[in-house]
Amino acid sequence: MDSIADMGGTRGWGPAPAPVPEEPPFAEPWEGRAFALTVLTMGRISGRNLDAFRYALSRLHPVDYLVDGYYGRWRSAAELMLTDSRILAPGAVDARARRLRGEDVVEPDAPDPARPDYRPSAPGSLREVDHGPAFAVGDPVRTRDLHPRGPTKLPGYLGRRPGKVMAVRPPHVLPDTHAVFEGENPQHVYTVAFDSTTLWGPDAEPFTLHADLFESYLETRP
Incomplete structure (x- = not known):
């Protein structure tokens, strides 16, 4: 949201x-x-x-x-x-x-009272998944344009922006579903680099912004 x-x-x-x-x-x-x-x-x-x-x-x-x-x-x-x-x-x-x-x-x-009937499957937020990451270091990606009714950790200013994968992180509990007790749904996380001028226009101060993003937030960029 x-x-x-x-x-x-x-x-x-x-x-x-x-x-x-x-x-x-x-x-x-x-x-x-x-x-x-x-x-x-x-x-x-x-x-x-x-x-x-x-x-x-x-x-x-x-x-x-x-x-x-x-x-x-x-x-x-x-x-x-x-x-x-x-x-x-x-x-x-x-x-x-x-x-x-x-x-x-x-x-x-x-x-x-109606407390959630939930117990974490493991300590902390790191989890294991039964498949490899969908993206690799160096891959060109684009963030999805997400506007869900519920929670999301994709910042609004990063929607539909091109970037490049800089690192692959361990799978992590997905906050979007974890916050509303719809499952942990762990996903791979990626550090993605974005150019400041693609986010805020040609007059922006030039620098590279890095964001850690969940796999479901990304798609392959041609």
């Missing part, structure tokens, strides 16, 4: 802020709590995985995604995962916050 989280390579956002020297891990105490809450929510509470967390981030409202900041997005994604697994009813967090502010609000009843 196309989402606000796919901001990489897009224009109009202005220059990136300069890094802060000796920046602490968390600027405010609540950020550390949001981090811990999300990590606990991902596995032990909601039964969701890392790819499901990233998919939750991509489904946040664009305004909230931009306004809430980094750990604000984590907090909202944790709430969405809890709602997906029916640990929380939709609107329960907002209702509780309003009640704590003194408003006369009825909190929705907690639903019956």
Whole structure:
């Protein structure tokens, strides 16, 4: 799906802020709590995985995604995962916050939990497949023009762009299906080189961009 989280390579956002020297891990105490809450929510509470967390981030409202900041997005994604697994009813967090502010609000009843019935087939994300890679180092390839309704890890700015395979990586769980519990579907991964001017036009700063892409994102280029 196309989402606000796919901001990489897009224009109009202005220059990136300069890094802060000796920046602490968390600027405010609540950020550390949001981090811990999300990590606990991902596995032990909601039964969701890392790819499901990233998919939750991509489904946040664009305004909230931009306004809430980094750990604000984590907090909202944790709430969405809890709602997906029916640990929380939709609107329960907002209702509780309003009640704590003194408003006369009825909190929705907690639903019956529906955690995903999923166990990984092996630790981590690397897997084995029973076939060799479809592409080799040096092969000219082109990315597919994918706009699925669900998650994808193909950046929008790379759609239908020509490139060249620079390396073949080990097979990896496919996030597109893993995020929605439709199977691990491991695939070979390739490091593909793209010329900056083919991505952003002749006026772009000249450089080579490398992206690690799943096999199903690529097709042979004549």
